[in-house]
Amino acid sequence: MIDVETVMPISRARRDRLYEFLSQRRMMIGFTVLPVVLLFTLILAFPILWAVAASFHDIHAFDPEWHWVGLENYVHYLFDDRVFWHSLWLSASFAAVSVAIHVVVGTAVALLLNHTFPFKKFVSAVLFLPFLIPTAILGFGITYMMNSTFGIVNWTLVDLGIMETTRGWFGNPDTALYVVAAVNSWKFYALVTIMVYARLQSIPSEHYETAKIMGANAWERFRDITLPNLKGVLFLVVLLDTIWMFFKFDIIWILTGEGPSYSTRISVIYAYQVAFQRTALGDAAAISVLLFVIVGAGALTYFYVLEPAEEVRAE
């Protein structure tokens, strides 16, 4: 029998023992799943449960004492606070307009991209770029470019004869929210484009060829091949996008804040103001939980009514 130590250097034998030690099932679980579970508990589950607990208390930022008030916070916002209900309506309008723009523009761009044309790599790099640009930076840039006195957007539109004179885009209470939604779409349409484009590329080209030979025209090919294939991904993207846009905070906060005559005080901005301007943290926690329950219920209904099927499975 050969002595292992003479064949293998000691360090290697030690390394092998380490590998074997790490290969035990318990160790594998320990260094793969455990960190994620711990981290998840610490930074997601715990704060969320903390918020739920806080929502039953009266808490002020500079007072460490929590005063138990039971359901009072919830009752107040559900029944006595018209601002909260109005902010919900504003959030829903913002989400609806945003998602409509994203889906229409995003799908159209994905369909354009699905053709072959020169400089395709460059063009797709440009079209996917907005998604990586920080939303806050977009906000600052837009504040500059849409400025009412020297903004390039205003002057271009005036020079082209589309507008008579420059305007303060974010100053009109009737339109401010929708202008913000449009600006935000400059970035977030790309979410739809990327997801739809990935799906389009996976449709076998034989399907189109066969349909063409069978005599289907372009519209029929689109209706009978492209659309059914996109159904799943569009269901998913509408769900995700609606949730994100319903809770969109940064771009609105940067461009208009609560807006001219509170016209852009959507519910997350209201929650933020309650938390950090009125320093009523318990109330803000109650609003957060309410919002999450409302949106969660909406998402579940969407799931069960439309059954977006296998596209959304977690595995």
Added chain:
Amino acid sequence: MSHEVDREGPGHGADREGPSHEVDREEATIMDYRGSIPVWRHLRYRHRRLIRRSILYVGIAFVTLLILLPVLWMLTSAVRPVGDVITRNPSLVPSTVTVEHFADLFFDSRFPIYLRNTVIVTAGVVLLSTTCATLGGYGLTRIDVPYKRTFARGVLFTYMFPPILLAIPMYILWSNIGMINTHLGLILAITARVLPFSLWLMWKFFLNVPYSLEESAQMAGATRFQAFKDIALPIAKPGIIAVAILAFAFAWGDYTMALVLMTDLDMFVITTGIEASFFAGGQIDWGLVLAGCAVALIPPLLFVYFLQKYYVHGMSAGGAP
């Protein structure tokens, strides 16, 4: 039926009362067709192709310019002299190029502090979330852990929990344990935003890597750990890169979490810092704002150019910073 109407074949859809039908059907040619042909079909293939192509090109050029021009405008405005930044009729290409805003930005403002904070936080988030997501994704696909499906669904569900609503409880919790205004506090907060999606992405990625590769390595004498380290990890590289870019994009562009959790001006990141320092007091210093934005735009531009396929792979599963 509708499929056949547009074909150029003889006979279909022809006006049955027309005189041409006295011609023997066997000898009918395209010239005898008297039905209505759409104008489009009268054009030669070459012309139809030309029209189709030009519509496509115009559409693509339009969208591309719509995206490209604002970015270019921000970048070029950052190198314009002060007088040109807020002028009514600027030239598209700056007449004079100056770096004075960048000099001010780096030597005469708090921007370097903000940049340092952002870099520390971004590095932390990328390391923490990429490591945890890769290991966790591997463990959840390869090892039979109890309740793993429930766990994965729970993780995905928290992905819907919006940043601002997560920031409020975190503020309450962090201020109780003294983690407000620390890099670690912000790193953990942003990781909470990134982790659910990255874990999901890595989970899906490892599902597509055949386990048989690792099994055959183990047959050949490798330990389970070696099979993970030398087989699974290298194959998962594209997924890991996608997850890392995603984490970078979240952390680099974060505004909401930093706004809530960093209250000391020395702990601000670039996004909140630009707003706090250069927008302050009604007097906006546009030169500095634009220079700061230009710096913040460098990584996205590099990523989209060099790592496009990884990033698109990550985003196509639904990640949104």
